[in-house]
Amino acid sequence: MDFELSEEHQAIRETARRFVEKELPRSLILAWVREKVEPPRQLFRKLGELGMYGFLLPAKYSGLERADPIGMIAFVEQLARCSAALTTAYGRAAVILGPLVASAANKEQKDKVLPKVIAGETFMALGLTEAGSGSDAASLRTRALKQADGSYVINGEKMFCTQAQSAGFMILAARTDPEAIKQEGISLFLVEDPGANPAIEINRIETMGMAMVPTFAVNFRDLKLPASALIGKENQGWKYMLHGLDNERLYHGAIGVGASQGIIDEVIPYLKQRVQFGKPLSKLQSVRHKIVDMQMRVEAARLLTYRGAAVLAKTGSCHNEASYAKVAGAECYMHCAYTGLHLMGGLGYCVDSGLPMHFQDAKLFEIGGGAMEVQRDIIARGLGL
Numbered sequence: 588m589d590f591e592l593s594e595e596h597q598a599i600r601e602t603a604r605r606f607v608e609k610e611l612p613r614s615l616i617l618a619w620v621r622e623k624v625e626p627p628r629q630l631f632r633k634l635g636e637l638g639m640y641g642f643l644l645p646a647k648y649s650g651l652e653r654a655d656p657i658g659m660i661a662f663v664e665q666l667a668r669c670s671a672a673l674t675t676a677y678g679r680a681a682v683i684l685g686p687l688v689a690s691a692a693n694k695e696q697k698d699k700v701l702p703k704v705i706a707g708e709t710f711m712a713l714g715l716t717e718a719g720s721g722s723d724a725a726s727l728r729t730r731a732l733k734q735a736d737g738s739y740v741i742n743g744e745k746m747f748c749t750q751a752q753s754a755g756f757m758i759l760a761a762r763t764d765p766e767a768i769k770q771e772g773i774s775l776f777l778v779e780d781p782g783a784n785p786a787i788e789i790n791r792i793e794t795m796g797m798a799m800v801p802t803f804a805v806n807f808r809d810l811k812l813p814a815s816a817l818i819g820k821e822n823q824g825w826k827y828m829l830h831g832l833d834n835e836r837l838y839h840g841a842i843g844v845g846a847s848q849g850i851i852d853e854v855i856p857y858l859k860q861r862v863q864f865g866k867p868l869s870k871l872q873s874v875r876h877k878i879v880d881m882q883m884r885v886e887a888a889r890l891l892t893y894r895g896a897a898v899l900a901k902t903g904s905c906h907n908e909a910s911y912a913k914v915a916g917a918e919c920y921m922h923c924a925y926t927g928l929h930l931m932g933g934l935g936y937c938v939d940s941g942l943p944m945h946f947q948d949a950k951l952f953e954i955g956g957g958a959m960e961v962q963r964d965i966i967a968r969g970l971g972l
């Protein structure tokens with residue numbers, strides 16, 4: 588058992604660390620948060636040039652001969668130090684939906700989507716959640732009605748479709764067989780340029796955090812899709828989706844780890860120089876112990892996340908391990924954002940400290956991509972409960 592990253596993975600971590608240091612100063616991140624705007628595409632193109640979109644994509648599309656989930660996690664951990672929200676703009680294409688297209692879509696669809704993903708040229712959006720189906724996502728009701736010529740007409744409403752306005756591609760989950768068991772009547776469709784389609788109405792939802800990755804309510808009114816928009820086989824969509832959701836849970840673990848470590852690395856120097864009652868706050872036992880507890884949670888979440896990545900690299904799936912990583916990472920992030928802000932006192936409460944951004948973003952990871960209870964249920968099933 589080797590707990591060290593390989594030289595190659597250390598190099599990835601170092602590249603990511605330098606990228607964050609050079610391109611993503613806190614002032615810039617906080618400006619995007621304040622203005623509620625997405626980071627510029629140019630930033631993601633630079634990540635594409637550095638090869639950071641290829642970890643889970645095939646060599647044929649300039650990815651790798653063999654998927655490298657550990658490399659992906661090493662990269663995500665560093666990127667998330669500056670902003671969890673920004674990391675999701677990368678991950679939705681590089682970790683969740685790009686790999687889903689690579690594994691389930693046909694050649695024409697892959698040729699269209701994957702070169703843009705690998706170059707960091709496009710955002711991607713996932714249309715899964717609806718007002719009536721969140722945790723129970725397979726109960727979705729958006730309908731894809733097959734026409735005599737093989738094309739489809741889509742009607743329905745999606746909720747929380749993040750980056751739907753700016754995404755080059757949306758992966759849309761819709762019901763193609765209302766008579767089948769719920770998971771077996773769902774198909775996936777590739778919707779190009781959803782923000783420019785007159786049959787798709789997109790309205791921003793105001794959220795507590797994650798301000799630089801806007802999320803939307805999306806209505807489909809008689810959206811016509813050609814037969815060629817179907818991803819994989821009809822009614823097999825849920826199966827394809829599960830693979831993407833496992834990837835999502837795993838990398839949410841890495842986001843939690845990276846963002847939490849970023850907080851700790853900000854708070855420690857502050858506590859060492861902040862003098863109250865004649866000595867640095869870092870010398871007060873109750874303060875030191877809080878920091879130790881934060882770091883212990885990070886170490887535990889990091890181990891679970893890398894274990895999940897190692898299992899994925901070895902076996903091609905990580906269903907249970909991804910849930911362990913997600914719970915540990917998300918709860919660690921929430922704890923570190925709360926405690927880190929508290930330990931910095933009034934300064935932590937100020938927007939410029941960056942802690943309010945973390946405080947607001949962290950909660951999403953305990954809800955989005957499967958709430959903590961849902962993850963614990965997956966783990967419980969794995970334990971035979």
Ligand SMILES: Cc1cc2nc3c(=O)[nH]c(=O)nc-3n(C[C@H](O)[C@H](O)[C@H](O)COP(=O)(O)OP(=O)(O)OC[C@H]3O[C@@H](n4cnc5c(N)ncnc54)[C@H](O)[C@@H]3O)c2cc1C
Binds near residue numbers: 797954956964
């Ligand atoms: C900012 C944001 C961005 C998002 N982006 C996307 C996106 O891009 N695409 C997309 O498709 N979706 C997206 N989502 C949706 C997200 O995945 C859902 O919010 C999540 O799956 C939870 O569903 P829900 O909100 O309907 O909560 P509900 O399912 O109504 O659950 C509410 C609460 O009930 C409890 N609960 C639920 N199920 C169980 C259970 N089995 N056992 C015990 N307790 C339970 C939990 O405490 C949970 O938090 C986003 C959400 C947010 C807030």
